[in-house]
Structures are given as C-alpha cells and as structure tokens.
Amino acid sequence: MVIAEHNNNNIAPDTLKALNAASQLGGAVSVLVIGHQCSSVTDTLRGAAGVTQVYQIDDERYQNPLAETLTPAVFGLAKDHSHVLAAATTFGKNLLPRVAALLDVGQVSDVIRVESPNTFIRPIYAGNALAKVQSNDSKIVMTVRGSAFQACALSEDSAPVVNLDPTETANTISEFIGIEQTVSERPDLSSANVVISGGRGLASKENFALVERLADKLGGAIGASRAAVDAGYVSNDLQVGQTGKIVAPDLYIAVGISGAIQHMAGMKDSKVIVAINSDQMRQSLRWQIMVWSEICSKLCLN
Incomplete structure (x- = not known):
C-alpha cells in the first residue's frame, strides 16, 4: 500500500515514483488517499499503472496533512498489507516512522532499489556507500527516494475505489495554524530537468540574482547549498543536500559551491554536472555566469 501525498487537488510527483517502486515488489498494489474533497486525486490514481485498488478517506479533519491525524487511519489499513510505502519527502519521513512504531517493526528508509x-538497496554515509538491507519483520514499512525511480504511467484504466470512514481517534498533540508557500513560475525543484544552484562563493544575495537570471533563461529550477541558505541568499526550501532536497536532473549547474559531501549527497545522481568555480570566484563570477548562460542556452535540453 502506497500513501499518496497530495494537496487535495494535485498529486505530488514523488508519489507516482513510489508507486513504481511498489510495483517492483510483486503482488497487488493499492493506494491510500486521505484528504478533504480530494476526489480529483483519487480519480487520477485510479489510472496509475499497476494500481489494483484505491482507498479513499474523505473528511474535513484531513484537510491538512498532519502526521498525528493521519497515522491512526494509515495504521488501521497497514495491518492488512505486507508493505507500506511513501516517498522519502518531508511528508513520508514524518508519517511512516509513526506507523512503523505502532506496528512494532523497523523502517527501511530512503530505498533506491528493490x-x-x-x-x-539504500545509501549510507551521505551517499558514499550503498547498503543492502534485508527485513525479517512481518510487515515492511519503507520510504522511497524519488530521484531513483521513474514515475509510473497514468492511463484511463480505472481501479476500483473503496470509500472508508475516518478514524475516530482525535489529535490532541498538534494543531494546523497556517501555511506559507512560495509561488513561482519556475519548475518544482524536486522534479525539474534543469537545476542551477548557488553557494557561498556568490558572496551576496545580489550576486545570487545572477543564478536566478540563468535559471529563467534555461527554464530551470533554483537550488542552493546550505551555506547560501544560512547566509540568507535564498529561503531554506531551495536547499539541496543531505538535509535538504534530493534532486537528479538532466543538467545540474553548481555556481560557487565547494562540493561538500553533504551537498553532493543531494545531487550526485544528476546526469550532467557543470561546476562554475575558481580560486578567483568573486572577481570572475559575473563573467563566468554570462559565458555559461550563452553556452547553456545553445544546449539541447529536451
């Protein structure tokens, strides 16, 4: 069973990748959609390749995806499934450990191959080594790294929908206050084909604007190292790395980034990596970005 991540209207791209991983386990694959007025999400997932059944719990209390509210509902269904999966996003990392604890099993995290x-197979030591892990638990709870799997195909096939009643357990631990979300016309960082990231070598927020101009010219997303985020050049939702987002675009351009192991863990699976860096970064940065902007604009980025 795959737990769908969504905003009640659209599916998170990594959910479709988690479905691909689930299909490689063998056997029937079901999806759980918990939300409020989320029928459009359910309808889309009915056509996901390999899905044989969609569970839907639609109730006002699930309007906002608080892990403390969702966990009892997921736990109730998890007891009837051999595997419970979610993408290794903030959503999945917050929810599944709670489910694993209630099931009294260990969790397998950040799976990149079944x-x-x-x-x-999962990465360890910030991606410098791969570990083969085997679970002997009666049920397996696992998160899946989206960058390691292709999204499953969507079609007009219709898997049956089972509507379930909400769990009566009340959430007295947490309360939803509000959401602050950055709206951008650029592609989402996690799923973009082109990512341009800036680091400490940019030296200022004003210089980081050059990275934004390059991203706009290439139709790419913006990323950043932790040093750039800590310096206030950009917001922390753009951080790429071990403690940020994991990306694997067709083209990754790193501007003024030293290549620390924590950052490499978040982008080393990119198909082409271009580094703009030198000992004279501050003096030559503007020239280098202008040159690379012209070069990259001529690349075929299909």
Whole structure:
C-alpha cells in the first residue's frame, strides 16, 4: 500500500515514483488517499499503472496533512498489507516512522532499489556507500527516494475505489495554524530537468540574482547549498543536500559551491554536472555566469 501525498487537488510527483517502486515488489498494489474533497486525486490514481485498488478517506479533519491525524487511519489499513510505502519527502519521513512504531517493526528508509520483497538497496554515509538491507519483520514499512525511480504511467484504466470512514481517534498533540508557500513560475525543484544552484562563493544575495537570471533563461529550477541558505541568499526550501532536497536532473549547474559531501549527497545522481568555480570566484563570477548562460542556452535540453 502506497500513501499518496497530495494537496487535495494535485498529486505530488514523488508519489507516482513510489508507486513504481511498489510495483517492483510483486503482488497487488493499492493506494491510500486521505484528504478533504480530494476526489480529483483519487480519480487520477485510479489510472496509475499497476494500481489494483484505491482507498479513499474523505473528511474535513484531513484537510491538512498532519502526521498525528493521519497515522491512526494509515495504521488501521497497514495491518492488512505486507508493505507500506511513501516517498522519502518531508511528508513520508514524518508519517511512516509513526506507523512503523505502532506496528512494532523497523523502517527501511530512503530505498533506491528493490532487490526482492524484503531486500533493498539504500545509501549510507551521505551517499558514499550503498547498503543492502534485508527485513525479517512481518510487515515492511519503507520510504522511497524519488530521484531513483521513474514515475509510473497514468492511463484511463480505472481501479476500483473503496470509500472508508475516518478514524475516530482525535489529535490532541498538534494543531494546523497556517501555511506559507512560495509561488513561482519556475519548475518544482524536486522534479525539474534543469537545476542551477548557488553557494557561498556568490558572496551576496545580489550576486545570487545572477543564478536566478540563468535559471529563467534555461527554464530551470533554483537550488542552493546550505551555506547560501544560512547566509540568507535564498529561503531554506531551495536547499539541496543531505538535509535538504534530493534532486537528479538532466543538467545540474553548481555556481560557487565547494562540493561538500553533504551537498553532493543531494545531487550526485544528476546526469550532467557543470561546476562554475575558481580560486578567483568573486572577481570572475559575473563573467563566468554570462559565458555559461550563452553556452547553456545553445544546449539541447529536451
């Protein structure tokens, strides 16, 4: 069973990748959609390749995806499934450990390859090594790294929908206050084909604007190292790395980034990596970005 991440209207791209991973486990694949007025999400997932059944819990109390509210509902269904999966996003990392604790099983985190129904490959030491792990638990709870799997196909096929009643357990631990979301015309960082990231070498927020101009010219997303985020050049939702977002675009351009192991863990699977960096970064940065802007604008980025 895959737990769908969504905003009651649209599916998070990594959910479709988690479905692909689930299909490699063998057997029937179901999806759980919990939300409020989320029928459009359910209708879309009915046509996801490999999905044999969609569970839907639609209730006002699930308008906002608080892990403390969702966990009892997921736990109730998890008992009837051999595997419970979610993408290794903030949503999945917050929800599934709670489910695993209630099931009294260990969690397999950040899976990048499925070897068998109980054997998986996952990165360790910030991606410098890969570990093969095997779970002997009666049920397996796992998060899946989206950058390691292709999204499953969507079609007009219709898997059956099972409507379930909400769980009566009340959430007295947390309360939803509000959401502050950056609206941008640029592609989403996690799923963009082109990502341009800036680091400490840019030296100022004003210089970081050059990265934004390059991203706009290439139709790419903006990323940043932790040093750039800590310096206030950009907001922390753009951080790429071990403690940020994991990306694997067709083209990754790193501007003024030293290449620390924590940052490399978040982008090393990119198909083409271009580094703009030198000992004279501050003096030559503007020239380098202008040159690369012209070069990259001529590349075929299909």
